[in-house]
Each structure stands twice: as structure tokens, then as C-alpha cells.
Amino acid sequence: MTAASGQSVSPRGGSKLARNAAIIVGILLVAFIALLATRGTSTPISSRIVGQAAPDFSGTTLDGSTFRMANHRGEWVLVNFFATWCTPCRLEDPQIQQFVDSHKADPVKVVSVAFSDDASSISAYWVKERNTWPVISTDTGLIALDYGVTKVPESYMVAPSGLVVAGFFGGVTASGLDKVIADNGGMTVAGTGTK
Numbered sequence: 001m002t003a004a005s006g007q008s009v010s011p012r013g014g015s016k017l018a019r020n021a022a023i024i025v026g027i028l029l030v031a032f033i034a035l036l037a038t039r040g041t042s043t044p045i046s047s048r049i050v051g052q053a054a055p056d057f058s059g060t061t062l063d064g065s066t067f068r069m070a071n072h073r074g075e076w077v078l079v080n081f082f083a084t085w086c087t088p089c090r091l092e093d094p095q096i097q098q099f100v101d102s103h104k105a106d107p108v109k110v111v112s113v114a115f116s117d118d119a120s121s122i123s124a125y126w127v128k129e130r131n132t133w134p135v136i137s138t139d140t141g142l143i144a145l146d147y148g149v150t151k152v153p154e155s156y157m158v159a160p161s162g163l164v165v166a167g168f169f170g171g172v173t174a175s176g177l178d179k180v181i182a183d184n185g186g187m188t189v190a191g192t193g194t195k
Contacts (some may be wrong), residue, residue, distance in 0.1 A: 048148055050167045054079070055146035056157040059113070059136030062123055067111050067134050069158075075107040076181055077158040080172070081149045083117040084125045089153045092171030093129055099174040100133050107160065108186055109133075111138050115152045159184055 049055065054077070057067035069077065078094060082089035102109050110133040114122055118136040126135060136143070147156060157166040157180045166180045181187070 022049065037186075043137060049156065054156070054164050054165055055143075057113075057143045057146065059139060059143065061111075061134040061136055062119075062126055063134070065134070067136060069111075072109050072150050072158075073162050074160045075109050076160060077108075078110045078146065078172075078177060079158060080110065080112045080155045081115045081144060081147070081152050082112050083115050083152050085117065086115075086152045088171045091128045092153055093131060095171065095173045096133065097129075097131060099172075099177050102178075108181075111136065112142050114138075114153075115140065115144055115149060116171045157181070157184075 003137075031145075052067060056068070056070045058066055058070075061067050069079075078096070078099070084090070096110060099108075105181075112131075112133065112135040114135065114137045117137070122135060122137040147154075151169070153171055155168045155172050156164050157177065159165045165184045168176075
């Protein structure tokens, strides 16, 4: 539209409407992200390996040592598949660290296994987040295949007997992991296997 002087006039109502729509969309997006970050996203799964012997695996951890599943018979072991590009994985890490910290004196181990990620990203992320449990960052494809991993985060709790007693899609919580241990005999069943 042009004014009598030949200057262009912009319709103010249209820009105000677009700005308000953008604000509303932004608020809804923030609310949706907050909902995802605060709700319990862990969903028990009935994977083909739940109730079966945990597939054995070994791999080199970030500090250069070797983690081998078979060496942890007699302990509770959480096998956690994750990726640094996965937002739910990042959200569950403080819960896993809390679980690790609360079981320092117990026969409990956690190992994370990278899924479609690179070692340099994982190393930088582990240092930044101050995660203290071992992570296998390379040559993990066969491990994921043996566990039937389809997406991350995905986690499996292995009892001291070596049986997989629970599997989870989505982020785990420290209290949820403690409940799995309690529901499957607690710490009293640990230490009965051989290392």
C-alpha cells in the first residue's frame, strides 16, 4: 500500500500478529522440552534378553582399561547404551551418577556403551560432565547387536547370577534402578557368584 506522498506503509497489525504467534510457539516449545526433561521417561521393556543370560562382551574404556562383562559375575551391573547427541541420554546421566555414588561400597557396577558416536565426542563429554563410571567408546556395534538395542537410551540390569532381570527404553532414574535391585533380591544375592 502506498501513501499519498508515495512512501510505502507497512501494515502494523500483521507484524504484531506474527510476533505474538512466535512468542506463543516459543512458550509451547519451552514447556514441551521442560515436560520431557522432568517426566519419568523410563519404560520397562520385554526384550528378548530379559530373563536370559547377559551376553558377554569386552571393550576398552576411555582410561585404556578393559571392561569384561564376565568378570562381574556376583555383582549387579547396569549396561547402559547411550550417545552424546541423544538429549534423553544426557538427561539421565546425573541419575546414573547418583546411582554410582550411592553404591560405592556395594557390589554394583555401571558400564556405558556408545551407540553410533565417536570416541573424541564421548571423551570430551565424559570429562565435562565428570562421569565416573566406565564407558566403552569404540567397536561397540556387536555389543549393541547382541543386546538387541534399537534406540538410545536403552539400559539393562544384570543380576549377580548373570541373568538380565530388567530392560528400559528411555532415561533411567537412581530410585528406579534401586527398585529393580530390591525387587530381585537386593544386595543379599550379590557376592554369591564367582568373579
